[in-house]
Structures are given as C-alpha cells and as structure tokens.
C-alpha cells in the first residue's frame with residue numbers, strides 16, 4: 597500500500613468545506629478550528645483523492 | 661510531487677470566489693490537468709464563458725479568456741473559431757447559461773458541428789443569483805422560486821446535445837475527478853462539436869434547500885446516482901429510475917462546420 601511522506605494543508609486557502617475529511621477512505625484527516633488538519637499520517641494510503649477533490653488548492657499529498 | 665497548477669493560473673487570483681465546497685474548483689483542476697496532459701500551448705487556447713458562478717472559471721486561467729454576457733459563451737466562441745480556426749476554443753457555462761437563456765446558441769452550435777469543446781457545469785440551479793430553478797432542476801426539488809417543489813420537467817443536457825447534432829457527448833461528475841480529466845481530454849481532441857456535461861454540487865443554492873447541505877454529501881450523491889454507460893445499457897427501466905449514465909454517451913464523425921463552410925465558398 598502506498599504511503600505519504602507528508603500532507604501539506606494551506607490554512608490560508610482552506611475554506612473548511614470538509615470534503616477531504618469526509619471522503620478520506622481511511623480517516624487520516626480531521627477538522628481543527630474550521631480547517632482541515634492531518635489526524636494520522638501513518639493511516640494515509642496516498643490515494644490522492646483529497647488533493648484531487650479539494651476545490652481550493654488547499655491540500656497536497658506527497659507520496660513516499 | 662504534488663501536481664503544480666500554478667502555471668495555468670493567473671497570479672494573485674486564488675482563492676477563487678466560489679463558496680466553500682462548491683464543485684467548480686474540482687472541475688477547474690480537472691480541466692487544467694486535461695489541457696496540460698495534451699501539452700497544449702496556452703497561447704493557443706481560448707476559453708469563453710457567459711454569466712454565472714460557472715462562468716467565472718476562465719477568469720482564473722492564464723490563457724486567452726472571454727467572460728461575455730449571459731448565455732452567449734457559444735456565440736463568442738463561434739466567432740473566435742470562425743475568425744481563427746487554428747485556435748483551440750473551449751466554451752463553458754452553467755446549466756442556466758447554456759440551456760435557459762443560451763439554449764438557442766447551444767442547440768445551433770450542436771447542429772453546426774463547429775470544432776468547439778463545450779463544458780456545461782450542471783448544478784441543477786441558478787447558483788449565482790440565489791438558487792432559482794433552472795431547466796435542469798429535478799422535478800420536485802426545491803428552489804427559491806419553487807418553495808413547494810419544482811413542477812417543471814427536467815432537461816437532460818446530454819440528450820439535448822445528441823438530439824441537436826453534437827458529435828461527441830459525455831457526462832461526468834465531480835466525484836469522478838480523474839475520469840473527468842480523461843473525458844475532457846477526449847472531448848478536447850474530438851474534431852467537431854463536443855459537449856461534456858459535468859454534474860457539480862452547489863451546496864449554497866441547491867444543497868441547502870434540498871437537504872444536501874454538506875459538500876461531501878453532494879459528492880457522495882453523485883457517486884450513488886451515476887452509472888457507467890456500459891452498465892447502464894444492461895439495466896431495466898426500473899433500475900434506471902432516478903439515476904443517470906456517465907462516460908462517453910455518443911461519438912460520431914461528421915464534417916466540421918468551418919471546413920465545410922470554407923469548402924462550400926471555395927476558400928479551401
């Protein structure tokens with residue numbers, strides 16, 4: 597299973613829509629202070645769906 | 661490496677104006693990857709749009725862009741293509757823009773089979789003006805102008821395009837970000853008039869009135885109600901009820917308008 601080296605979330609771009617958090621298949625993300633945040637990087641399978649579906653260029657996944 | 665969108669975006673324009681969770685940001689990203697994937701020179705790309713939230717998209721893209729008047733995206737696109745057929749012309753707009761006020765331009769661009777790629781962002785509503793029902797609002801759905809539920813029958817944009825003569829017709833959703841990119845590439849490469857209908861969530865104008873307020877919920881709805889065309893063709897009418905097919909729905913080759921025109925008047 598692919599893994600992520602890091603997940604970058606840009607708080608200045610994140611509009612807090614929760615798409616990435618709700619649609620992550622492994623629950624690796626969470627909301628904190630109305631912005632997306634990484635909950636557990638080890639869980640991430642680098643499926644890229646959060647990055648692809650973020651409407652605001654606010655989350656980037658760097659594959660291992 | 662994360663995908664770098666910045667080379668196709670106008671500096672300083674992001675964040676865009678779309679609401680939190682609006683599907684249009686997902687469409688814009690798929691569109692950028694599709695154009696980038698084809699290796700097109702952005703100086704040869706022309707994007708036109710009408711008026712509405714959908715029509716704001718070209719304003720963010722660092723290409724030749726024309727933000728025109730409501731419903732007239734295809735009228736301007738037709739003029740650009742006829743004046744300079746070497747340009748790659750992409751016309752876009754919302755369901756209202758393309759099938760209500762601009763419906764006439766839409767059917768006649770289909771009929772002519774002019775080499776333009778038309779992306780219709782279908783969020784089932786007039787988003788920009790506050791959620792009035794459009795020709796694609798499902799029967800029974802609520803809108804600011806349909807507090808008791810919409811009485812009208814719904815336009816099927818893809819079927820409308822096929823009936824009017826478009827030679828490439830596809831449908832996708834914002835759930836399908838990568839398949840959307842692939843369909844866009846196919847549509848962009850098709851010679852003749854191509855239409856891609858993209859089902860997108862408008863959490864603000866449509867979602868809130870129809871118990872679909874969560875942007876992620878709207879995307880899940882798209883997954884649950886869309887069916888790949890190969891599967892669709894095997895389904896009974898009962899199984900099809902309330903669902904819609906996605907993928908390439910129609911593809912034929914026919915003489916392209918500008919070439920046919922030039923040949924007719926002795927220019928080629």
Ligand SMILES: Cc1ncc(C[n+]2csc(CCOP(=O)(O)OP(=O)(O)O)c2C)c(N)n1
Pocket residue numbers: 711712713714715730753754755756757758781783785786787788789794
């Ligand atoms: C001639 C004219 N009539 C009406 C309007 C008001 N108006 C602006 S956008 C819009 C509808 C937009 O709906 P749609 O095309 O579906 O785009 P969306 O905002 O949903 O993306 C309307 C009616 C206008 N700008 N110009």
Ligand code: SF4
Pocket residue numbers: 605609610611612613614615616617631632649650651652653654655681
């Ligand atoms: S999808 Fe993007 S904008 Fe929405 S919460 Fe996640 S990072 Fe923020």
Ligand code: SF4
Pocket residue numbers: 600603619620621622623624625639640641642643644645646647657
């Ligand atoms: S890449 Fe996939 S698994 Fe990793 S956080 Fe994003 S959605 Fe979740």
Ligand code: SF4
Pocket residue numbers: 677678679681682683684713714783787788861862863864865866
């Ligand atoms: S009103 Fe709807 S279509 Fe317009 S930006 Fe907001 S969510 Fe998107």
Ligand SMILES: [Mg+2]
Pocket residue numbers: 754755756781782783784785786787794
């Ligand atoms: Mg609309």
